[in-house]
Amino acid sequence: MAAWATYLSLAAVLLLVQAVGRCSGAQDYDFFFLVLQWPGSYCDTRQSCCYPRSGKPAADFGIHGLWPNREDGSYPQNCNPDSEFDPSKVSDLMGSLRAQWPTLACPTNDGLRFWAHEWEKHGTCAEGVFNEHGYFQAALRLRAQLRVLDALRDAGVNPDGGYYTLAQIKDAIQRSTGFEPFVDCNRDESGNSQLYQLYFCVDAAGSRFIDCPVSPGGRPCGSRIEFPAF
Numbered sequence: 001m002a003a004w005a006t007y008l009s010l011a012a013v014l015l016l017v018q019a020v021g022r023c024s025g026a027q028d029y030d031f032f033f034l035v036l037q038w039p040g041s042y043c044d045t046r047q048s049c050c051y052p053r054s055g056k057p058a059a060d061f062g063i064h065g066l067w068p069n070r071e072d073g074s075y076p077q078n079c080n081p082d083s084e085f086d087p088s089k090v091s092d093l094m095g096s097l098r099a100q101w102p103t104l105a106c107p108t109n110d111g112l113r114f115w116a117h118e119w120e121k122h123g124t125c126a127e128g129v130f131n132e133h134g135y136f137q138a139a140l141r142l143r144a145q146l147r148v149l150d151a152l153r154d155a156g157v158n159p160d161g162g163y164y165t166l167a168q169i170k171d172a173i174q175r176s177t178g179f180e181p182f183v184d185c186n187r188d189e190s191g192n193s194q195l196y197q198l199y200f201c202v203d204a205a206g207s208r209f210i211d212c213p214v215s216p217g218g219r220p221c222g223s224r225i226e227f228p229a230f
Contacts, residue, residue, distance in 0.1 A: 027128050028076045029068035032202040033216055034142050036061040040159055040230030041186055041194040042104050050106035057102040059159060059230040061148050064197060065118045066139040066206070068125045071213045079125040085116035089132045096140050129206055138206045145209070148198060151176030152227075163224040169195060179209050184218035185225060193222030 038061055043049035051057070069075045090097065103114040115136070123135040130138060149159075155172030157164050166183060174180040177200075184197035196219070201212035 027126075027204065028070075028079070029125060029204065030071045031069055031204055031210065031213060032126070032206055033065075033067045033069055034139065034200045034202050035064040035067065036143065036146070036148060036198045036200070037064040038159070038195055038197070038227075038230070039102070039104055040228040041188075041196040043230065044188045044194065044228045045186060046189055048106070049104040050108040052098065052103050053108055053110045054098045054102075057104070058099065060100075061143075061198065063101040063139050063143055065122055066135065066142070066202070067122045069214070069216075073214050073217075076125040077121050080127060081120075083120070083124045083127065083132070085112075085119045086132060087112055087115075090115075090136050093133070093136055093140065097136065100140055100143060101136070126206065129204070135206075142200075142202060142206075142209070146173075146177050146200065148173060148177070148181075157227060159227045159229050161226065161229055163226050164195075165223070166221050166225060169225065173198070177209070179211065182212065182216050182218065183221055183225075184216075185221035186219060188226065188228065192226045193224065194226045194228055195221075 039049070039057055039059070067075060087094075097115060098111060101111070101115065103109060103111040105114065119132055119135060123130065123132065126135065151173050152158070152169065154176065155168065157168055157172050169183055170180050179200055182199035183195065184199065185193045186196040188194055199212070199216045199218070201210050202208065203210050
C-alpha cells in the first residue's frame with residue numbers, strides 16, 4: 001500500500017510539472033522547419049488550386065510554415081487553444097503575407113484561414129520566443145535570406161517544365177545558401193515527380209539557419225524531378 005501511495009504521489013508531481021510547463025510557455029521543441037512551397041507543383045495536381053482573392057501569386061517559392069520540431073522527429077502542436085489568430089496583430093504584414101505566404105487552397109479565399117491554421121497549430125508552440133506578430137515576421141525574414149529561386153536559376157535549374165536530378169537541385173541551393181535543404185516531391189496528373197517543397201532548419205530562437213538534426217520525412221522524389229512553370 002505504501003509503495004502504491006508513493007507511485008500515486010510521483011504521478012501527481014509529474015502531472016503538476018507538465019501543467020506548470022504548459023502554463024509558463026516552456027519550450028517544447030529543439031528547432032524549426034522553415035518550409036517553402038513551389039506554387040506550380042501545388043497547382044499541377046489532380047486537385048488543382050485556386051488563386052487567392054488578391055490575384056495570382058508571383059512565380060516564386062512561398063512559405064508553407066515555420067514549424068517547431070524536436071530532434072526525435074516528433075513535434076508539438078496546438079499548444080495554446082486560448083491564443084487564437086488575430087488578423088489585427090499582423091495588419092502591417094498583410095501585404096507581405098499575401099505576396100510571400102499565399103494560399104492556393106480552394107475555394108478562393110483571402111488567406112486568413114491558412115494563416116490562422118499555421119499560427120494556432122505551430123506558432124502557439126513557440127510563444128516563449130514569438131508573439132503572433134513576431135512569428136510571421138520571423139518567417140518572412142528567414143525566407144528573404146534564402147533567395148532560393150535565384151539560386152536555382154543561377155545553376156540552370158529553371159521552372160519551365162524541365163527535368164532535373166535531386167543532386168542538381170540540392171547542390172544549387174547549398175552553394176548559394178550554405179545549407180542543403182530536404183526536398184519534398186509530389187506527383188502531377190501524369191504521375192511525374194515534381195519539385196514541391198523545400199525544408200530548411202532554423203535554430204530554436206528562430207534567428208539563424210542551421211544544419212538539420214533530423215529528416216522531416218516527406219514524399220520521396222524520383223530520379224527525374226520536374227520543375228513546372230507557374
